[in-house]
Amino acid sequence: MTIVSDKYKTVKPEEVAVWFKAAPVTAFPKDGGACVKYKDLQIAVFNFERLNTWYACQNLSPEKQEMVLSRGMIGDHKGIPMVACPLHKKTFSLENGENLNSDLDPIAVYPIKIEDDFVYVGFSE
Amino acid sequence: MKTILVVGNGMVGYKFCEKFVAKEESKQFKLIVFGEEPRPAYDRVHLSEFFENQDAKALEMAPAEWYAENGIELIVDERVADIDRTNKTITTAKDRAFSYDYLVLATGSSAFVPPIKGVEKEGVFVYRTIEDLEGMLAYAAKIKAKNPNAKAAVLGGGLLGLEAGKAVMDMGLEPHIVEFAPKLMPRQLDSRSSQVLQLKLESIGLNIHLSKATNQILGDDGYITGMEFGEDDVLDVEMLVVSAGIRPRDELGKNSGLEVGVRGGIVVDNKMKTSDSNIYAIGEIALYNQMIYGLVAPGYDMAGIAVEQILGKADALMPASIDMSTKLKLIGVDVASFGEPFMPASKGHSIIFENKTQHLYKRINVSLDGKKLLGGILVGDASDYSMLHQIFLNGMAIPEDPAQLILPAGEGGGSFGDVMDLPDKAQICSCENVTKGQICGTIESGESKDLADVVSCTKAGTGCGGCKPMVKDLTEATLKSLGIEVKDSICEHFDLNRQDLYKIIQIKGYKTFNEVLDNHGNGGHGCELCKPVVASLMASINADTANKEYAIQDSNDRFLANIQRNGTYSVVPRVPGGEITPDKLIALGEIAKKYDLYTKVTGGVRIDLFGATLNQLPLIWKDLIDHGFESGHAYGKSLRTVKTCVGSTWCRYGMAESVSFGIELENRYRGIRAPHKIKGGVSGCIRECAEARGKDFGLIAVEGGWNLYLGGNGGATPRHAELFAEQIDNETVIKYIDRYLMFYMRTAKPLQRTAAWQERLEGGLDYLKEVIIDDKLGIAEDLENEMQTLVNKFECEWTQAINDPEMMKRFNHFVNSEEEDDNLVFVPLREQKMPEKWV
Ligand SMILES: Cc1cc2nc3c(=O)[nH]c(=O)nc-3n(C[C@H](O)[C@H](O)[C@H](O)COP(=O)(O)OP(=O)(O)OC[C@H]3O[C@@H](n4cnc5c(N)ncnc54)[C@H](O)[C@@H]3O)c2cc1C
Ligand code: SF4
Ligand code: SF4
Numbered sequence: 015m016t017i018v019s020d021k022y023k024t025v026k027p028e029e030v031a032v033w034f035k036a037a038p039v040t041a042f043p044k045d046g047g048a049c050v051k052y053k054d055l056q057i058a059v060f061n062f063e064r065l066n067t068w069y070a071c072q073n074l075s076p077e078k079q080e081m082v083l084s085r086g087m088i089g090d091h092k093g094i095p096m097v098a099c100p101l102h103k104k105t106f107s108l109e110n111g112e113n114l115n116s117d118l119d120p121i122a123v124y125p126i127k128i129e130d131d132f133v134y135v136g137f138s139e
Numbered sequence: 140m141k142t143i144l145v146v147g148n149g150m151v152g153y154k155f156c157e158k159f160v161a162k163e164e165s166k167q168f169k170l171i172v173f174g175e176e177p178r179p180a181y182d183r184v185h186l187s188e189f190f191e192n193q194d195a196k197a198l199e200m201a202p203a204e205w206y207a208e209n210g211i212e213l214i215v216d217e218r219v220a221d222i223d224r225t226n227k228t229i230t231t232a233k234d235r236a237f238s239y240d241y242l243v244l245a246t247g248s249s250a251f252v253p254p255i256k257g258v259e260k261e262g263v264f265v266y267r268t269i270e271d272l273e274g275m276l277a278y279a280a281k282i283k284a285k286n287p288n289a290k291a292a293v294l295g296g297g298l299l300g301l302e303a304g305k306a307v308m309d310m311g312l313e314p315h316i317v318e319f320a321p322k323l324m325p326r327q328l329d330s331r332s333s334q335v336l337q338l339k340l341e342s343i344g345l346n347i348h349l350s351k352a353t354n355q356i357l358g359d360d361g362y363i364t365g366m367e368f369g370e371d372d373v374l375d376v377e378m379l380v381v382s383a384g385i386r387p388r389d390e391l392g393k394n395s396g397l398e399v400g401v402r403g404g405i406v407v408d409n410k411m412k413t414s415d416s417n418i419y420a421i422g423e424i425a426l427y428n429q430m431i432y433g434l435v436a437p438g439y440d441m442a443g444i445a446v447e448q449i450l451g452k453a454d455a456l457m458p459a460s461i462d463m464s465t466k467l468k469l470i471g472v473d474v475a476s477f478g479e480p481f482m483p484a485s486k487g488h489s490i491i492f493e494n495k496t497q498h499l500y501k502r503i504n505v506s507l508d509g510k511k512l513l514g515g516i517l518v519g520d521a522s523d524y525s526m527l528h529q530i531f532l533n534g535m536a537i538p539e540d541p542a543q544l545i546l547p548a549g550e551g552g553g554s555f556g557d558v559m560d561l562p563d564k565a566q567i568c569s570c571e572n573v574t575k576g577q578i579c580g581t582i583e584s585g586e587s588k589d590l591a592d593v594v595s596c597t598k599a600g601t602g603c604g605g606c607k608p609m610v611k612d613l614t615e616a617t618l619k620s621l622g623i624e625v626k627d628s629i630c631e632h633f634d635l636n637r638q639d640l641y642k643i644i645q646i647k648g649y650k651t652f653n654e655v656l657d658n659h660g661n662g663g664h665g666c667e668l669c670k671p672v673v674a675s676l677m678a679s680i681n682a683d684t685a686n687k688e689y690a691i692q693d694s695n696d697r698f699l700a701n702i703q704r705n706g707t708y709s710v711v712p713r714v715p716g717g718e719i720t721p722d723k724l725i726a727l728g729e730i731a732k733k734y735d736l737y738t739k740v741t742g743g744v745r746i747d748l749f750g751a752t753l754n755q756l757p758l759i760w761k762d763l764i765d766h767g768f769e770s771g772h773a774y775g776k777s778l779r780t781v782k783t784c785v786g787s788t789w790c791r792y793g794m795a796e797s798v799s800f801g802i803e804l805e806n807r808y809r810g811i812r813a814p815h816k817i818k819g820g821v822s823g824c825i826r827e828c829a830e831a832r833g834k835d836f837g838l839i840a841v842e843g844g845w846n847l848y849l850g851g852n853g854g855a856t857p858r859h860a861e862l863f864a865e866q867i868d869n870e871t872v873i874k875y876i877d878r879y880l881m882f883y884m885r886t887a888k889p890l891q892r893t894a895a896w897q898e899r900l901e902g903g904l905d906y907l908k909e910v911i912i913d914d915k916l917g918i919a920e921d922l923e924n925e926m927q928t929l930v931n932k933f934e935c936e937w938t939q940a941i942n943d944p945e946m947m948k949r950f951n952h953f954v955n956s957e958e959e960d961d962n963l964v965f966v967p968l969r970e971q972k973m974p975e976k977w978v
């Protein structure tokens with residue numbers, strides 16, 4: 015199997031070169047996520063309504079290399095916004111991608127902005 | 140490097156190893172252990188548990204690898220035959236020689252078999268090793284096959300004899316206890332308590348014969364047929380277990396000229412040294428204070444002393460007086476004695492409480508000035524044992540009216556003695572020598588957060604287990620004193636358990652997760668633990684399907700399908716009772732072919748179609764629904780299947796229409812969300828082809844109706860369902876299952892199957908019967924009504940989903956593209972396909 019994880023690198027807000035217009039905000043469930051396709055990348059985008067914040071991360075589970083994180087449940091662990099992988103409930107910080115309940119590699123996270131009821135994901139290229 | 144040889148790998152020999160390797164200095168020694176038995180040391184105290192599961196591994200003190208990992212050489216199945224003290228060597232029965240610097244004898248005892256004529260006959264056993272038990276089981280099976288009413292006797296009415304009696308009874312033989320003395324447990328009980336115990340034992344089916352001296356064992360062709368006491372006094376039995384005391388295995392000591400006692404045992408001093416200063420003796424072989432202590436706790440202490448002495452700690456000495464308090468671990472009968480159980484009137488006063496109708500006897504002995512507890516006996520109810528034992532051990536002050544210590548609560552007694560009043564040095568676990576201070580300390584320091592931590596940090600409770608209730612009480616009291624609430628709250632976002640939340644949601648009528656979280660949460664935002672619990676509760680209470688608020692549903696419920704390891708899904712339509720028409724079967728095949736799905740019959744005898752992508756799920760389901768299928772809820776914590784055998788419609792043994800009733804039940808409970816999945820089974824006769832007793836609810840047709848079994852499951856911890864009601868009709872079955880499931884749904888913990896719930900239910904099966912059959916709580920009608928509401932509101936959630944464009948939005952892999960997941964790779968497998976292996 016090809017290792018696809020190399021394609022996913024965290025993008026800091028100041029590194030954004032492209033704001034990709036993904037989908038209208040109504041396409042995403044409240045306090046849940048959906049997956050956005052950008053080039054050959056799969057990005058999980060979450061509407062964290064309780065915090066009035068949006069988050070984005072790779073859709074790829076670093077544990078099992080499957081495209082599933084957008085289907086995970088979100089919430090917080092000790093105040094850190096997180097997503098739980100639907101396969102084995104590994105949890106990752108939505109703020110910095112860190113694995114919160116074991117020692118997996120962190121996942122890549124991406125900036126989000128909302129303009130005119132549309133969701134934009136920030137990429138460096 | 141110096142060499143220590145340990146002879147005997149029993150409980151105490153093992154404990155010596157464990158305590159020795161825990162010491163830093165042990166690295167400078169080589170340790171070799173010899174065991175005559177074919178396996179590493181096992182827990183002899185819990186030997187009787189072998190009858191339950193015949194799992195010798197479960198009794199091991201430590202697996203064979205443990206010895207290697209700790210640098211110990213373990214040699215089993217090899218008896219040490221001789222000691223040469225002059226040259227400091229030993230020789231084994233296999234003629235191998237080893238030399239030692241220190242020799243530790245832990246050869247224990249063997250069962251004492253009195254020299255009665257005929258005692259060598261086949262069918263006479265002792266009760267000491269796993270091999271003894273295996274022999275008994277095989278023999279019992281043999282005689283039972285010939286005579287289902289076969290009798291067996293136990294010679295000896297002491298602690299062990301009674302345990303053996305219970306074991307014989309559990310083997311299905313008619314049990315008889317034969318005791319020479321005029322009372323049971325002569326070392327621990329006075330005559331009155333023995334009488335009460337006798338009544339109690341007889342009430343559970345043990346036959347007791349006191350003051351009986353056995354003259355000879357009768358036999359036929361070398362096999363035992365009976366016991367003769369007097370000329371006309373004969374008891375016909377086909378098996379006999381001799382439990383007449385123990386004899387120290389001191390042959391090595393005798394042969395090598397070590398000092399031994401007149402009635403056996405190798406003499407040791409308070410350093411555990413024998414008459415040869417390089418040789419130690421510990422456990423049931425050691426004669427200390429002219430006594431053999433037939434209990435593990437003193438043996439473990441001796442092991443500890445020997446370790447310290449060998450490492451040069453001269454001040455580690457065995458105390459002069461050793462506590463011999465005991466509690467019988469016979470299931471169903473409480474017996475305990477502590478301190479001085481029988482006390483001459485010159486030394487103190489006795490207070491006795493007796494109630495023969497309830498098989499209750501309590502006696503405490505207090506000092507003449509009424510200030511100290513000196514000992515006592517408890518029969519029928521030993522719940523006060525731990526506390527009384529501690530009061531005695533620590534010489535604690537007792538109430539002005541000592542009767543309060545044993546009077547039943549509400550009659551002036553009860554509340555005296557809080558665990559927290561014990562002094563810190565009070566020894567709570569005598570097996571592992573753990574004090575109250577150590578238990579509280581590990582919690583106060585933050586090292587332990589709950590009972591499981593305390594047990595693993597201190598080892599308290601890992602020996603005989605008798606101290607467990609007290610360890611639990613202490614743990615809870617300490618946590619409470621630290622302001623830590625001991626609650627089984629569902630996660631960090633709620634201080635409530637599932638049962639609390641159930642009530643709250645029901646009363647307040649909440650409809651969304653946020654309402655519950657905002658009104659009753661801790662200010663967080665929920666997580667993967669509490670969201671599915673709340674979702675399931677709202678489904679159980681309001682009959683909501685998983686389509687409502689899909690973002691809080693568990694992984695499978697969220698997409699109404701079972702997520703598989705590559706992120707694709709499997710699809711299982713309902714096939715009630717396993718009955719399917721050929722047309723529907725063909726339709727399933729056609730659909731599987733159309734979408735290229737891997738197809739397999741599940742363990743629950745349904746058909747599972749694997750490898751569906753998110754985008755394909757609604758298309759597949761549309762086809763299935765068009766062919767008359769509905770959701771099988773294989774993805775939900777809800778009813779899975781009711782497995783049926785073909786029953787009287789076809790089977791020549793069938794006594795009832797198991798398929799028809801199975802279908803009715805499956806259709807009744809389909810879709811209902813519960814704490815965990817639920818399975819049912821219906822068999823048409825006692826041949827039980829549907830394996831109904833392995834299900835949460837199971838029915839077996841018998842003459843005059845159904846036998847209902849509740850609380851079984853397969854899975855990681857299999858458990859047979861328990862017989863709940865007999866010969867009941869269809870209507871009563873439904874009434875009971877309605878009540879049962881609803882009661883379970885109201886009160887279980889998250890992800891707790893009925894089996895685990897039922898097992899932990901206070902009051903057990905009897906209580907369950909009181910609630911469900913006798914309606915002791917007055918809730919039966921509510922339970923039935925709630926269940927009926929759920930049944931009436933059933934709706935196939937897949938039909939609901941594919942008919943609602945809003946609900947359908949979620950079945951797209953991408954929000955901004957119609958494409959499917961491009962990461963999926965399948966490989967061929969026996970004419971079908973499977974996902975590529977995980978890296
Ligand atoms: C059914 C039953 C229930 C019991 N219940 C309780 C209870 O509830 N509470 C309690 O405190 N105690 C109880 N006991 C007693 C307890 O099991 C013993 O006190 C304890 O096992 C003694 O340990 P030990 O290591 O000294 O002897 P053992 O466990 O007998 O171990 C000695 C080992 O040494 C081996 N050995 C002997 N000679 C040689 C040799 N020459 N070379 C090599 N190996 C040799 C033996 O084969 C044996 O394996 C019970 C005992 C039985 C049988
Ligand atoms: S359980 Fe009885 S009725 Fe059912 S198939 Fe087996 S033998 Fe026949
Ligand atoms: S037994 Fe294990 S591997 Fe098999 S289906 Fe169940 S969870 Fe999967």
Ligand code: FES
Binds near residue numbers: 569602604605607
């Ligand atoms: S007293 Fe035996 S395990 Fe604690």
